[in-house]
Amino acid sequence: MTDRDIHADADNLLVAGDPTAPVKAVKARNQWLDVWDQFKTHKGAVASLLFLIFIALFVLIGPWLWGLDPAALDIRNKDVRPIVNALWGAEKVSWAHPMGTDNLGRDLMAQIMQGGRISLAVGAAAMILAILIGTFVGVIAGYFNRLDGILMRLTDLFLALPLLPLLLVMMLLFRDPLRSAFGPEQGIFILIVTGIGITSWMHTARIVRGDVLALKEREYVLAARSIGTPSRRIITRHLLPNVLSPIMVSATLGLATAIITESALSFLGLGFPPDFPTWGKILADSVPRMTAFPERVIWPGLAISLTVLAVNYIGDGLRDALDPRIRGM
């Protein structure tokens, strides 16, 4: 029992004891505060949120504080090992490059910062796009029987497409027109986000459709229909809030998939331009010399996996916090 409940009960007792006391509705407590209270009880989610904020600051403000250009070549300082290697008396370490440098002398920390910006932006944007498409298709297919067949066959069609070849063809076809229209970085960003977005919405759509099919037969939806609530508001008021949990889960998984797909594209050399670091690309570039310089794979790998893990935890905590039954209100 929380403090709030005890106070509320105490108030009830007062009212019960004094029938002349005006029964006034307690001032409404902002529901988002309750959500935040519940979220705070999920230790993993709070830790993950702090970590994600840290990562965000690291990649957003970091380059500005660090000041090193991730693309600057410094052949004299190539293959510097990370500073931790000094612990076991390593060869070439320098406080000027705490994470080390690559075979061209580019500072790894600056690359991770710069690459994180792109990876996070691509991951978030592609995930949001995929969730929007998936939820839309899923809700429409689940709610309107007439469209169910067509939309689900469309979903099957997309699922049957081999994703990577499709993305490669898209890159080849649209890279140059988009580059000339939006500039090299913007153009490729739009292309990658759209590419990943429209090839990863299918699982969300299937999950949402399944849930909507079950939910629309519930009595509260019937009650809304008997009130005369039009379909669009039944969807927004009754169905969407109740399919939030699976959407949330697919969103967190989607972010991970998006970051990894972008890495795969970069790995194949069809992502961002070669001099433009992303986490996936740093990782891909370092694979040939992985045995000699494992840190070059570990840093971006760690960044990707910790971010994905943090987002999963936050999604978990958020899902619990948004469910009034778990919130215990």
Added chain:
Amino acid sequence: MLDNAAKPSKPLVQVRDLQMHFPIYSGLFRRQTGAVKAVDGVTFDVMEGETLGLVGESGCGKSTCGRAILRLYDITGGEVAIDGARIGKMSQGDLRPLRPAMQMVFQDPQASLNPRMTVEAIIREPLDEHTKLTAAEKEKKVGELMDTVGLNRRFAKRYPHAFSGGQRQRIGIARALALNPKFIVCDEPIAALDVSIQAQVVNLLEDLQEQFGLTYLFISHDLSMVRHIATRIAVMYLGKVVELAPRGPLYEEPLHPYTKALLSAVPEPDPALAQTRERVVLQGDVPSPANPPKGCNFCTRCPAVMDVCRQIEPTYQEVRPGRFVACHLYESTGTADATAGHP
């Protein structure tokens, strides 16, 4: 008795030959191969201010009938008129302005409230949909409704899972009352509640009826509760109304063999009387509504079955003033006065 004293003046709801069939699809090409005849030709009137009890065993189409009358389904055939408006074939869009006059209270108070909405939001939903009140006016109205159904206003910001079954049913009733309806379909509103709470909710429904002049279609399988609340009672069997009569006469002298069997199943509290009572036990199961028997629907289980029952479907007719029966046993009086359900 109340039956004669409060004789209602005019019918508020007229149901004529209502049919609600659910198609069955099967085979490779999902072709329609049949239909579940959940409601198959139901005719009755509900008078203004009365409570019409609709009883029958589970699966006989009571709930479907109630929902079809409110056009929660697209009905297969027949006509429904509420307060003079023929709504049987209206589109849902045209129906929307008429919705405030007819509301529904659901069976499962847990399932009929959205778990993600506060009580206030649930009761406010009809107001949001049909009125142009300001937020403050809506809040005031929600408070009044909560008072009316006996809920503490302090609970307005709580979620349905924090309430007991009886309280949840009160929330559902408050939602149904929000738009000042004339006609409420109560779809087994007490079936999911404890006996002690059942009485509270039924008394609340009766008080509200008196206060607001409501008309109820009270669907239930609890015969003693229907006896308590209903003015007239319609008995359904396999999608059809077999008997409709005022409460007193129906319980004193049931006409249809099915009604007799049904009423003999009501427990008798007096052991002396219970000893002498004749219990009619029906043999067999209810036939599938997808494949009802030829002739009378009840002919497979009827203790008084005749040859004609297996051939010809009995007409639903008024055999005595105010008493309608669909049975060959009473058909000899002539079929000329087989009119609709007016008393």
